[in-house]
Amino acid sequence: MADWINWVALLAVLVMLAGAVAVLLLNNFLAAVAATSVVSLGAAVIFVLLRAPDVALTEAAVGAGLSSVIMALCLRRLGLWRIPSVTAGVDDEAGNS
């Protein structure tokens, strides 16, 4: 039982680390916002393992959901929503805006 929890915690930490590194490396701001919400989801999993379901629920709702939405909306307001390096994304953009 305890062994199993350790492996899940390790997996969650690895996913969180990958997400955190992805935030630094990604060129697209929107993708970076999505990566921050991946970090929050991993934290929520760890809170569940630590038997803090209240905190896990808050982390999932506020950290992964609400703050990502607010950051994404702010990106849109600042005009950083676009993907400058990808020229093939014009069709996609027309669908979005």
Place this chain on the structure above:
Amino acid sequence: MRNYVSLLFVAGLAFLLFVISGQLDFGAAPMLIGQAINQAAPEQVGAANIVTSVVLGYRALDTLGELAILFTAATAGGLMLGRARAGATHDPEAGFILRTAADLLFPLLLVVGLFIIVHGHLTPGGGFQGGVILAAAFFVPLLARPGTHFDHASFAVVEGLAGATFIVIGLFGLVYGGEFLAPLLGQGEMGSLLSAGTLPLLYIAVGLKVGSELAGLMAHIAAYEAVDS
């Protein structure tokens, strides 16, 4: 230069975490107050979820402070962002799939949010978590149909009434219970929906306040004129 500074900062943080994790066993509670509350809370407050009995019983004043902070932040955000002009152009409606999904999600999110708020004293969750879900419920239709009118005034009324209710319940506690925000109305049977005195009422007030506040804030941020293209 900046990279080195942030690297130094991260190294310091890692050292701090390393020291803390070296001192503590994984999952061990170093403080005694938590254990004391764990033992005393079921009899004193009567909430099945001990976290709730701390948040709304022992530390209810902190919760009021949290609500004040959230209110200040949302007000500042609303003042900064302003509102879209009456005749402003807006984004076109989303596609059929997104609109249908928003219609389906709205009642579902509403029910989940209210369930989490109302059962805050029984199961994990409560006013803050359920309030965020309620805010999401009211924001999803706005994403699907950007042109729809968002009634800021009535959301502000709900928010103000909920905040006032929290304080009024606290004042009732001051008059009849001897302390501000003291739980009243008797504990009832532990684990039933109507138990733990005024705690469920307080959590409903918190949930409505957080939900209307955050929905208003997100609607403010999303109110953005379409870019000419």
